[in-house]
Amino acid sequence: NAGVTQTPKFQVLKTGQSMTLQCAQDMNHEYMSWYRQDPGMGLRLIHYSVGAGITDQGEVPNGYNVSRSTTEDFPLRLLSAAPSQTSVYFCASRGSHSSVLSDTQYFGPGTRLTVL
Amino acid sequence: KQEVTQIPAALSVPEGENLVLNCSFTDSAIYNLQWFRQDPGKGLTSLLLIQSSQREQTSGRLNASLDKSSGRSTLYIAASQPGDSATYLCAVRPAAQKLVFGQGTRLTINP
Numbered sequence: 356n357a358g359v360t361q362t363p364k365f366q367v368l369k370t371g372q373s374m375t376l377q378c379a380q381d382m383n384h385e386y387m388s389w390y391r392q393d394p395g396m397g398l399r400l401i402h403y404s405v406g407a408g409i410t411d412q413g414e415v416p417n418g419y420n421v422s423r424s425t426t427e428d429f430p431l432r433l434l435s436a437a438p439s440q441t442s443v444y445f446c447a448s449r450g451s452h453s454s455v456l457s458d459t460q461y462f463g464p465g466t467r468l469t470v471l
Numbered sequence: 472k473q474e475v476t477q478i479p480a481a482l483s484v485p486e487g488e489n490l491v492l493n494c495s496f497t498d499s500a501i502y503n504l505q506w507f508r509q510d511p512g513k514g515l516t517s518l519l520l521i522q523s524s525q526r527e528q529t530s531g532r533l534n535a536s537l538d539k540s541s542g543r544s545t546l547y548i549a550a551s552q553p554g555d556s557a558t559y560l561c562a563v564r565p566a567a568q569k570l571v572f573g574q575g576t577r578l579t580i581n582p
Binding site for chain 2: 386445447
């Protein structure tokens with residue numbers, strides 16, 4: 356059981372380039388989400404999904420796209436990278452049923468992205 | 472808009488001391504509150520989750536309390552160890568799909 360995995364761990368992009376941050380979980384969780392962590396701003400929700408085929412915007416969605424074709428995977432796409440998207444990106448997941456275990460949020464190790 | 476505040480931003484204590492980390496939130500309408508630990512360059516590890524109907528949760532040397540009416544939570548760490556050094560984050564769930572995080576308390580335990 357690997358939990359939540361993210362690739363790559365580090366990435367450097369030039370302004371205007373596009374890329375996809377990968378996220379996968381093997382816990383059969385329905386809920387998945389993407390956060391970014393910036394100094395002085397804390398963690399902020401970018402996009403989330405409540406199940407395969409269903410996604411919605413979070414607090415800071417501009418410049419990012421997501422899709423959820425399977426329960427396991429939830430990739431985050433940067434369409435045209437900007438320096439303001441330099442950040443650490445975390446993927447998270449949790450279960451769907453109402454219990455303490457399913458309410459617990461599990462996080463991946465993060466992707467450190469620098470946009471020059 | 473829900474806001475979460477953690478004070479102090481940094482704390483340094485000698486090994487063996489008991490300590491308390493504080494978290495406050497502005498809106499009492501929450502599903503639950505979760506405490507996380509983050510080591511430098513790493514992801515977040517869940518420590519304790521308190522449902523809105525609960526008052527406290529315990530795990531080993533950690534005890535978290537929740538006073539929803541006053542918008543406060545504390546994380547108590549007993550007999551601190553150098554391995555407890557990390558940043559501790561508090562997060563509340565105001566809606567089903569969202570966590571609102573505090574900025575964290577950076578804890579250093581000195582041997």
